[in-house]
Amino acid sequence: MANEKQIVDALRKRGNKITPQRLLTIKVLMTLDQHHFSVEELFQAVKLQNTDVGMSTIYRTVQILEEMGFITKRNFDDGFARYELCERDEKHWHHHLICLKCGKVIEMQGDFLEALEKEIEEKKDFIIINHELKVYGYCSDCYAIMKGDKFD
Structure with missing residues (x-):
């Protein structure tokens, strides 16, 4: 940085x-x-x-x-x-987990799609420059409120 x-x-x-x-x-x-x-x-x-x-x-x-x-x-x-x-x-940015209730954004480090990218490049003759992954769900605080208890 x-x-x-x-x-x-x-x-x-x-x-x-x-x-x-x-x-x-x-x-x-x-x-x-x-x-x-x-x-x-x-x-x-x-x-x-x-x-x-x-x-x-x-x-x-x-x-x-x-x-x-x-x-x-x-x-x-x-x-x-x-x-x-x-x-x-960096070739790729980090990924994000987004809480649908409170809007909290949690960063995920690491490139979890590297193998998929390689397969796409080889099979589709397509050069990938970048990707963005957003995963939607509920943070533990919001889930706890919704369910009445916390999860880990």
Whole structure:
């Protein structure tokens, strides 16, 4: 995962301005505790440090960082675009478990579809660049509420 300096250097090399507002946005983005943030959540976190930063600055910075491969957009079918910092040299991203009740997203590391991809590439003469796996169900907390007890 890139650090703040690498992102700023890449922006400069690309010809983007490094304004104080953009720099603050990048700093805040790098410190967000949650892995899947919305533009609104990033905006609120930046506003806590500088009330002069506008939403358009946040949107534009997110758009540029996505174009450059520093963050990736995720859709968890909840009506909101979410973003996360990413490894730029990974072939595949991690997978997600999504709770249908509370919307919690749990990350799953590891590429569980590697054998399937190899078979597809060999049998269908198709080169796979990436895939995304979303598994829907209930987190243990929601399931416990629904059933009256917890499961492991």
